[in-house]
Amino acid sequence: xxxxxxxxxxxxxxxxxxxxxxxxxxxxxxxxxxxxxxxxxxxxxxxxxxxxxxxxxxxxxxxxxxxxxxxxxxxxxxxxxxxxxxxxxxxxxxxxxxxxxxxxxxxxxxxxxxxxxxxxxxxxxxxxxxxxxxxxxxxxxxxxxxxxxxxxxxxxxxxxxxxxxxxxxxxxxxxxxxxxxxxxxxxxxxxxxxxxxxxxxxxxxxxxxxxxxxxxxxxxxxxxxxxxxxxxxxxxxxxxxxxxxxxxxxxxxxxxxxxxxxxxxxxxxxxxxxxxxxxxxxxxxxxxxxxxxxxxxxxxxxxxxxxxxxxxxxxxxxxxxxxxxxxxxxxxxxxxxxxxxxxxxxxxxxxxxxxxxxxxxxxxxxxxxxxxxxxxxxxxxxxxxxxxxxxxxxxxxxxxxxxxxxxxxxxxxxxxxxxxxxxxxxxxxxxxxxxxxxxxxxxxxxxxxxxxxxxx
Numbered sequence: 444x445x446x447x448x449x450x451x452x453x454x455x456x457x458x459x460x461x462x463x464x465x466x467x468x469x470x471x472x473x474x475x476x477x478x479x480x481x482x483x484x485x486x487x488x489x490x491x492x493x494x495x496x497x498x499x500x501x502x503x504x505x506x507x508x509x510x511x512x513x514x515x516x517x518x519x520x521x522x523x524x525x526x527x528x529x530x531x532x533x534x535x536x537x538x539x540x541x542x543x544x545x546x547x548x549x550x551x552x553x554x555x556x557x558x559x560x561x562x563x564x565x566x567x568x569x570x571x572x573x574x575x576x577x578x579x580x581x582x583x584x585x586x587x588x589x590x591x592x593x594x595x596x597x598x599x600x601x602x603x604x605x606x607x608x609x610x611x612x613x614x615x616x617x618x619x620x621x622x623x624x625x626x627x628x629x630x631x632x633x634x635x636x637x638x639x640x641x642x643x644x645x646x647x648x649x650x651x652x653x654x655x656x657x658x659x660x661x662x663x664x665x666x667x668x669x670x671x672x673x674x675x676x677x678x679x680x681x682x683x684x685x686x687x688x689x690x691x692x693x694x695x696x697x698x699x700x701x702x703x704x705x706x707x708x709x710x711x712x713x714x715x716x717x718x719x720x721x722x723x724x725x726x727x728x729x730x731x732x733x734x735x736x737x738x739x740x741x742x743x744x745x746x747x748x749x750x751x752x753x754x755x756x757x758x759x760x761x762x763x764x765x766x767x768x769x770x771x772x773x774x775x776x777x778x779x780x781x782x783x784x785x786x787x788x789x790x791x792x793x794x795x796x797x798x799x800x801x802x803x804x805x806x807x808x809x810x811x812x813x814x815x816x817x818x819x820x821x822x823x824x825x826x827x828x829x830x831x832x833x834x835x836x837x838x839x840x841x842x843x844x845x846x847x848x849x850x851x852x853x854x855x856x857x858x859x860x861x862x863x864x865x866x867x868x869x870x871x872x873x874x875x876x877x878x879x880x881x882x883x884x885x886x887x888x889x890x891x892x893x894x895x896x897x898x899x
Contacts, residue, residue, distance in 0.1 A: 445477040448610040452602050455611050459622075462636035464750035465599035468625065471751045472776045477609060482756040484707045486716040489696035491726050492704065495682055495794040501666045508665035511672045512562040514649040517553055517663050520627050520732075520780070521546075521578055521656040522571035522598050528806055529846035533574035535656040536581050537847070539803070540812060540819050545656055546578060550585040551823035552662050559822070560665065565648070567639065568595040568656070569630055592646070596637035601625050603763055603773040612763045612773050620764050627732075628754045628778025635745055643738055653734045653780065659812070659825040660801035661733045667793065668735070677740035678790040680706070680781055682728035683800050689729040690721040693781065695792050704790055706730055706781040710757050728792065730781045731800040740787055752786055754778040797834075798827065806850040807837040814861040828862050836866045843872045843889070859899070 452473065456466050475482075525534030535545040543551075553566045566588055570578055575595060582594050600622045602611035614620045625632075630653070634640040643651075650668060654661035671679060682695050693708040712720045719725060744752060757777040764770040784790045803809050811817070816835050818828045827834070844850045856877035861867060864881040871889025878896045885899045893899070 445473075445609045448604065448608060449473050449477070452604065452611050455602050456600075459600070461599055461601070462632075464636045465601070465625070465629070465632050467749065468599075468629075468632050468751050469601045469776070471753070472625075472756050472778075473604075473609070475756050476604070476758060476774065476776060480756060480758075482711050482758050483713050484696075484705070484711045484755070485713055486719040488700070489698055489705060489707065492682075492695050492697055492728055492792055495695075495728060495792040496670075496679075498667070498681075498793055498795045501670045503666055504669055507669040507673065509560050509562070511650070511668045512556070512560045512564060512663075512665055514647065514672070515562075515663065515668055516565045516567055516643060516648050516651050517549075518567050518569065518630075518651045518653045519549060519656040520630065520653070521568040521574055521595070522624060522627070523655075523657070524571075524573050525847075527804065527845075528809075528850075529848060533570075533577040533581075534803075535574070536577045537809075538813075539659060539809075540817065540825060543819070544581060545659065545803075546581040547584070548659055548819070548823050548825065549656065550582060550588055554585065554587055555822035556663060556665075563590050564663075565590045565592050566594065567592065569598050569627075569633060570595045571598050571624060572600075592642060593639065596633055596639045598624055598627075598629050598633045599636065601776065603761070603775055605763075606760070606772040606774055609774070612771060614763050614770070617764070623775045624777075626757060626775075626777030627780040628752075628782060630780045631741060631745065631752050631754075631783065632750065634741070635750060640738060640742060640745075644742060649738055651736050651738055653732075653736065655732050655802060657804070658731070658733070658800065658802040660799045661731070662799075662824055664799075671735055671737070676735070676789060676791050677737045677787040678784055679735040679793050680704075680784050680790070681731045681733035681735075681795045681799060682792050683731055683795055683797050685723040685727055685729045686797075687723070690723060693730045693779065694720070694726040695728045695730055695784075696726060698785070703785045704792055705755075705785045706779060708757060708779055710759060711755065728794065729800075731795065732781055732802075733795070733799060734781060734783075736783070744786060752783060754782040754786070801825065801834065806844050806847065807839050809847075809850070810839065810854070810858050810867075811835055811837050811861065814858040816861040816864070831862065835861045835864045836868075837861075838866075838868045840870050840872075840889075844869065856895075859893075
């Protein structure tokens with residue numbers, strides 16, 4: 444049955460015009476799935492990383508940094524719809540700060556770097572079919588970005604596979620639900636299948652700084668770039684110290700069998716090892732998904748491996764309709780872009796300050812970002828305000844604040860002041876007036892309305 448499933452999956456992809464290299468990658472992972480591969484990474488197979496390169500110890504050489512920047516691009520992963528917040532459009536076009544969207548701020552960051560270093564520095568997005576139109580429309584408001592390269596390329600897609608039989612799922616009520624992205628590890632395949640990698644190399648670009656579009660702390664740092672070039676580093680992952688908020692996030696480790704750096708995600712962890720995964724004293728460094736890669740090293744690896752980089756598989760168990768748990772059980776075969784750290788000989792982990800890792804995954808994160816705990820600088824960097832060294836902890840009741848429309852309805856006049864707040868917790872239905880100020884540790888219980896100008 445599984446051989447029939449593979450054939451049906453390949454035919455389905457070809458009928459949709461999916462590139463052959465992406466189909467080869469699907470075949471590669473399908474055969475692993477068929478063979479019973481789970482993608483799990485037991486604790487006994489890895490050991491903690493104790494010696495990352497320290498960002499604060501990187502040398503500063505303005506001339507080398509300027510030269511290196513001429514060879515670099517900024518690449519942002521931009522395929523997400525923000526469905527966890529109830530959005531049906533690109534999350535990156537959502538207002539992030541001071542009336543500007545995530546993409547507005549990213550565009551301004553790139554333009555500021557160009558001006559400061561007299562560089563051509565392209566901005567390129569990896570979009571999905573769902574995010575492309577919104578995102579390109581947003582970037583059209585910044586015509587100075589155009590350097591003669593496409594502003595985006597599309598990630599690939601693959602069929603969801605029924606757990607029973609490993610055949611492509613069929614869902615006539617909404618055929619779009621029959622498909623899924625292959626995880627953000629598809630970035631490397633999509634760079635090739637889109638022709639973007641070839642175009643970049645032809646134009647003399649050699650390095651890419653890659654990050655999620657919802658992480659505005661991820662600004663290209665020229666010291667890191669110059670270090671990569673000077674040390675001939677093929678791949679680098681920015682890691683930062685794990686906190687309680689990162690207990691379930693992917694962490695960096697070292698594989699015992701060959702000493703290679705690896706990324707372990709929660710979905711790759713056996714149940715009996717979850718306690719070790721969540722032990723932030725043992726595994727101290729979280730993957731920020733701020734990644735640096737030599738485009739020449741990537742091109743060589745893809746050619747050597749016939750377009751299949753061979754990242755560790757993540758078998759993600761879902762239902763074909765995520766909103767209907769009674770719909771058929773499916774597997775989504777995924778890979779993580781950070782897992783490429785194990786592919787490249789000489790790859791490094793780089794410990795960076797927490798300020799470079801500020802992703803917005805929930806409305807809790809969004810409230811902190813929109814508040815005065817963060818400032819937007821003249822060169823579009825999002826930095827902690829005043830003498831703050833940490834982000835305020837925000838926990839909003841998901842029953843009333845998880846969805847963006849409910850969140851904004853309860854903050855109609857904008858967020859409260861959080862610049863002097865350490866913890867901001869809300870339980871129940873609470874609505875906020877204008878000019879509210881929170882200090883220290885604040886916990887509110889609803890139902891209630893906080894009046895204009897209240898000090899908490």
